[in-house]
Amino acid sequence: MADVLEIAAAWLAEGRQVAVATVIETWGSAPQPVGSQLVVDGNGNFEGAVSGGCVEGDVITAAQDTIASGGHKVLSYGVADETAWKVGLACGGKIRILVEAVR
Amino acid sequence: MKRDLLAKVIAARAARLPVAVITDLATGEERMVARSDAAADPLSAILDKAFRFDKSGVENTDSGEVFVTVHNPPLRLVVTGAVLIAQALIPMARAAGYDIWVVDPRGAFATGARFPDIALHAEWPDEIIPQIGLDQRTAFIALTHDPKIDDPALEMALRSAVFYIGALGSKKTHAARLERLKAKGFTDSALSRIHGPIGLNIGAVGANEIAISIMAEMTKALRLG
Numbered sequence: 001m002a003d004v005l006e007i008a009a010a011w012l013a014e015g016r017q018v019a020v021a022t023v024i025e026t027w028g029s030a031p032q033p034v035g036s037q038l039v040v041d042g043n044g045n046f047e048g049a050v051s052g053g054c055v056e057g058d059v060i061t062a063a064q065d066t067i068a069s070g071g072h073k074v075l076s077y078g079v080a081d082e083t084a085w086k087v088g089l090a091c092g093g094k095i096r097i098l099v100e101a102v103r
Numbered sequence: 104m105k106r107d108l109l110a111k112v113i114a115a116r117a118a119r120l121p122v123a124v125i126t127d128l129a130t131g132e133e134r135m136v137a138r139s140d141a142a143a144d145p146l147s148a149i150l151d152k153a154f155r156f157d158k159s160g161v162e163n164t165d166s167g168e169v170f171v172t173v174h175n176p177p178l179r180l181v182v183t184g185a186v187l188i189a190q191a192l193i194p195m196a197r198a199a200g201y202d203i204w205v206v207d208p209r210g211a212f213a214t215g216a217r218f219p220d221i222a223l224h225a226e227w228p229d230e231i232i233p234q235i236g237l238d239q240r241t242a243f244i245a246l247t248h249d250p251k252i253d254d255p256a257l258e259m260a261l262r263s264a265v266f267y268i269g270a271l272g273s274k275k276t277h278a279a280r281l282e283r284l285k286a287k288g289f290t291d292s293a294l295s296r297i298h299g300p301i302g303l304n305i306g307a308v309g310a311n312e313i314a315i316s317i318m319a320e321m322t323k324a325l326r327l328g
Contacts, residue, residue: 006113009113034159100126
């Protein structure tokens with residue numbers, strides 16, 4: 001698979017709006033190591049991964065928010081509470097993710 | 104992230120120049136630092152560690168929390184010997200992120216049909232390896248069993264900073280190889296960098312399992328030193 005940043009550059013060159021999500025911290029069992037990335041476009045198309053599929057849906061929504069705002073967000077996920085099971089990590093780990101629009 | 108920063112990072116990686124991107128997590132501001140400029144940077148201690156251990160991470164600095172992303176050059180695997188084990192190893196190494204170079208002056212072995220989509224060089228190692236350039240993000244593996252091909256390449260690997268050197272051959276073949284290299288002036292401690300017989304001992308049988316044992320040994324050298 002092509003590198004996520006290269007995909008981001010290619011999508012930008014096609015005129016698509018793009019945000020990049022990066023795993024910046026992990027604790028315990030986490031499926032994707034620090035530095036793992038996901039690229040999202042304005043329509044929610046994505047490549048790459050920041051977890052085993054557990055939190056991607058939420059990250060994609062956040063990424064689209066940053067595309068709209070032109071800013072950045074730092075997100076945290078874990079299994080600390082009941083609701084975390086809805087959008088969380090069944091593996092028991094915790095992760096922090098930086099989401100930023102590329103502009 | 105700014106578009107021009109993204110373009111700079113991609114260009115640096117294509118040129119095999121190690122760079123780091125420092126992101127201020129509070130403001131989202133980012134800057135790129137080349138490894139060659141890291142010593143003069145206010146975050147020099149953090150950057151030095153990050154480059155050496157190829158480890159990105161969050162750091163607390165005087166000006167707040169930052170995320171340091173290390174972009175070391177892509178991993179490379181240079182193989183002498185366009186042989187069956189190379190055919191088995193290449194898809195695995197590629198999946199693990201390596202760019203692959205296969206060197207074998209024997210034209211019958213080094214054919215595009217046997218190695219599709221690979222940088223394949225039907226030349227002698229001393230002609231092509233200096234052009235590839237062996238560095239600390241490169242692994243070298245000798246698979247031909249032919250000293251005329253493997254030995255000159257091993258000599259170049261030993262004189263470089265490659266993170267892994269492996270050589271195929273039985274204990275007896277390997278002992279003879281070490282004697283030849285000793286006669287060329289290499290010390291025992293220099294020669295101890297060569298993993299031979301190649302691969303972790305997992306009782307591998309056949310080319311595919313040997314390729315797995317080599318891949319595991321390379322990964323161990325990369326991640327654990």
